[in-house]
Amino acid sequence: MPKYLLAYHGGGMAEGEEEQAKVMAAWGAWFGSIGDAVVDPGNPTGPSRTLASDGSASAGGGPNPITGYTLVKATDLDAAVSLAKGCPIFASAARSRWPRPSRCERARR
Numbered sequence: 001m002p003k004y005l006l007a008y009h010g011g012g013m014a015e016g017e018e019e020q021a022k023v024m025a026a027w028g029a030w031f032g033s034i035g036d037a038v039v040d041p042g043n044p045t046g047p048s049r050t051l052a053s054d055g056s057a058s059a060g061g062g063p064n065p066i067t068g069y070t071l072v073k074a075t076d077l078d079a080a081v082s083l084a085k086g087c088p089i090f091a092s093a094a095r096s097r098w099p100r101p102s103r104c105e106r107a108r109r
Helices: 017-037 077-084 088-092 103-107
Strands: 003-009 038-044 049-051 057-059 068-073 095-097
Touching: 003 077, 017 038, 017 068, 017 088, 068 077
Parallel strands: none
Antiparallel strands: 003 068, 003 095, 038 068, 049 057
């Protein structure tokens, strides 16, 4: 079954232990609701560099850096989008993209 990378843009860390616990509970509930479709629950991303074709690197992840990811398996892109609709990232006004990894990336399991 194809795998899809849910790439998150925006959002941020919840402030305070109580709010963080609520956010983590929401993520846990979402992961539970999509069950075996979760291949890798992912993580937030940290500082990044952008690598150009000439080998030079610049600070930052470009104008709209990825702030986190989740890897899911789904029958097709529409099914992946359907899985993502309940994702708690949207509570923080962030956006997601759902590209299908290339064959090379999928082969690296």
